[in-house]
Amino acid sequence: MNDRAEQWIAILSLAFPVLAFLWEFAVVGRKRLGYRVQMDTLAADAAGKPYADVLGDMRHDGHQLKDPSFVLLRIENAGSAKIVSEDYLADPVDPYGIKVTFRDRRVAAVVLTDPSRDEVRDFFFEDVAENDTTVRTVAKPGFRRDNNEAERTGVVRLPKVTLLRGAEYKVLVVLERWPEDQGTGPFPDPVVRGADGQDRWYDPAVRFFRLKATRTESHVFASRPAWWVICVLAAAVTVQACFTLFLSGERRPPLDCVGGTLHLHGSTAFAPAVRAAAEDYLRRCEGAGASIPLASDTFKGSTDGVTDLDQAGKDAGVEVGEGLGDHLAFTDGLAADGHPRLLPRPVAFSVFALVANKDAGVQNLTLAQVRAVFAGRVHNWAEVGGNDVPVHVVNRDPGSGSRSTLVTKVLGGHEPPQFTVTDCAALDPRRYGRCEVSSTDTMLNRAASRPGAIGYSEAAGVDGHEGAARLVKLTIDGRRPTAEGVEDTHYPYWQTEFAYTYGDAPAGSVAAAFLTFLTQQSGRDVLREHGHGLCSEAHDAGECRPV
Incomplete structure (x- = not known):
């Protein structure tokens, strides 16, 4: 992969998220009416819940509801600007702004609940004087429910509510299955949309692009153009990653790749994890001249391991205060006394x-x-x-x-x-x-x-x-x-697994590099894959307890 191609991929990878942000939040995000179906539940499934008694009263109000259910719908201003009546995709003379259709269900009742501001109620209800002493609260023309028996649908219409940024309200809809419907399956999801509008020639473009000056409707997460931008961005990142991982002529090694031969000793129980980590280290450090002999008898047990390490240090004539850089031993728990030159380091449990x-x-x-x-x-x-x-x-x-x-x-x-x-x-x-x-x-x-x-x-x-x-x-x-x-x-x-060195492993030695790989780099993932907890993630890393 040449440098110019890498530069263009890097530029595009940076440009697309910036454009996506500007499009989503500065263009379409200014005016966005979001909705969420927070609950769509059969009455039989609500037993024992806080609203079960209320639902029970509704079921017995007037007549026995057939297969009753209820839906909690939240309408919210999910954009960054105020939503006014002119922003709804509807005829200006139509009092309705939002239409919710329930297929295979009949609407029995609708309740406004939990508005974020008291002023929201004024768009749903008004006070009507019946005589000099009586005032009755009734629903406004924009807040209605009706049922279409021919199509077996129930419809709830909501008014064109002015919503400040972050404002919201909820409606609780009580429904039942149509009397002639003998089905027992689940109900289709509610369909939420703005009114049909005036059938203008440019309405299809309005619905797709959702430009700031148009009457809008939207889900909360992202518009279609933003989805395209996100997909292109993901493709660019994937292409760049593929070039880096598979087509590059040079493999990038871990932080510390040191050449030389490293001899491992110790625990047979911990051996599978250490062996896998050593193979991974050699694979990542290919070309660095590192070697780790891994024979069937490499790991002979914790006691033999520290004995072999102690003997290797003595054979090498390592002075007191210095360290051996090409031998490591792993033990289940601390080694027995009698090895004063060996230094333990907790690795995993x-x-x-x-x-x-x-x-x-x-x-x-x-x-x-x-x-x-x-x-x-x-x-x-x-x-x-x-x-x-x-x-x-x-x-x-x-x-x-x-x-x-x-x-x-x-x-x-x-x-x-x-x-x-x-x-x-x-x-x-x-x-x-x-x-x-x-x-x-x-x-x-x-x-x-x-x-x-x-x-x-x-x-x-x-x-x-x-x-x-x-x-x-x-x-x-x-x-x-x-x-x-x-x-x-x-x-x-x-038990805690310890790595022993003969003295402090010298900086720049293969033993120090492998310990760093095992405790701070990709070797940690190998230990996890073999079911070991990491001392570096324990509450007390020095004690390395899983509790």
């Missing part, structure tokens, strides 16, 4: 879920039952209301952040007993047993493939797993494993 094989027959456990299951005191799911299936507890290795979060947040600080078999495949399907696995993916595979198995995982990772159809995410005391469950019902199994 994750919600974890207990997952059980569907054959267990459970969907909810109390907190006490969860603790009993993981303590080894429940050997069969029938003991907690499930099926007659032996319990198989699948734990993560002791270095897992998911496991440490389970222990601290759910199990009251008590570690589960040691495994009964070293390989989950060796569990006897007829007997209770425990085993341990090294990754979240293996955990979900084992839980999905073994009847009666129970494990745990980052909640968002369960639904997309290949074994999801065989798994149930358990609620704890009825509290769901979602961010809303944490915020609204204090669901207990969640």
Whole structure:
């Protein structure tokens, strides 16, 4: 796309909204009579509402109305100038300014309500002296209702009310279905328009363009020419965006694209989100010389992650007060003591879920039952209301952040007993047993493939797993494993995800750039897509709590 074309698109993109504004508010917007059908309701649907008693009285006034309904119509000066009687699209000698037609309905009564100014009532009613002592208030000729039995329509005519800028009034219309009409379907929408006028040769142009000196009628939002301007503007913006995104020879990178190789370590539960963010960073920074190795064993767990980061800093000989710029580790919660050179930074919070094989027959456990299951005191799911299936507890290795979060947040600080078999495949399907696995993916595979198995995982990772159809995410005391469950019902199994650096990552390093991308740029969207709450949006970003 050449520079001249870009300039013209930019000029047109600026000119069209200016012209649209001038047209809408300085030309057609000067004189605009707007209307809104604020309510069109059957009487049967109004039971229990404040106006139900009033409507009931109307239904029994004189005769029983058939399938009664009522419409609340608001007429307003939606322009910037005063509307006078000459502005209505009607014959000057005709007292009516607005005609409202109700198809398939008969008008039973019309009531003026809620005028913005008391003077508005004077256009609808007048006092007539019947004798020396009696004065009766009657409707003026411009305020009438009539019914056309041949066409099965009811009509309400409203007078040419002078409306100051922002002035309005409402009319409540009570209707019924025509006696001979045996239909039960919904009624057509009311048709609101000005009177037909004098059938002048230029009236079609008047109705289309709605110029300021003509008699006008309009919806509140926009006239037809303004719609055309808006559509052209949208097309111009779309064309420019397409050129920028798809046809430009140079991709615009994020704010900080730094070359070099970045090594990632840590949590297997947080790994899917970090892996997706890393791939997005490489895609956006194509050409910057950045590299992030992502093998199947890149993420080994929170404890192994901080250990690998600590060792990488020592191997690089980083002096105290300096930082390592090509390694990051992610952990579920704060790492254990013993790594004085590592600095944590809260990134997001994750919600974890207990997952059980569907054959267990459970969907909810109390907190006490969860603790009993993981303590080894429940050997069969029938003991907690499930099926007659032996319990198989699948734990993560002791270095897992998911496991440490389970222990601290759910199990009251008590570690589960040691495994009964070293390989989950060796569990006897007829007997209770425990085993341990090294990754979240293996955990979900084992839980999905073994009847009666129970494990745990980052909640968002369960639904997309290949074994999801065989798994149930358990609620704890009825509290769901979602961010809303944490915020609204204090669901207990969640943890803050931290990014660790060896010292402060040097400015301009690939580690610092990726952290910025993850916490301040497009990486935030990736974390959201994977179901994580952002620490930068928490009430206390330093504490990073979802509550």
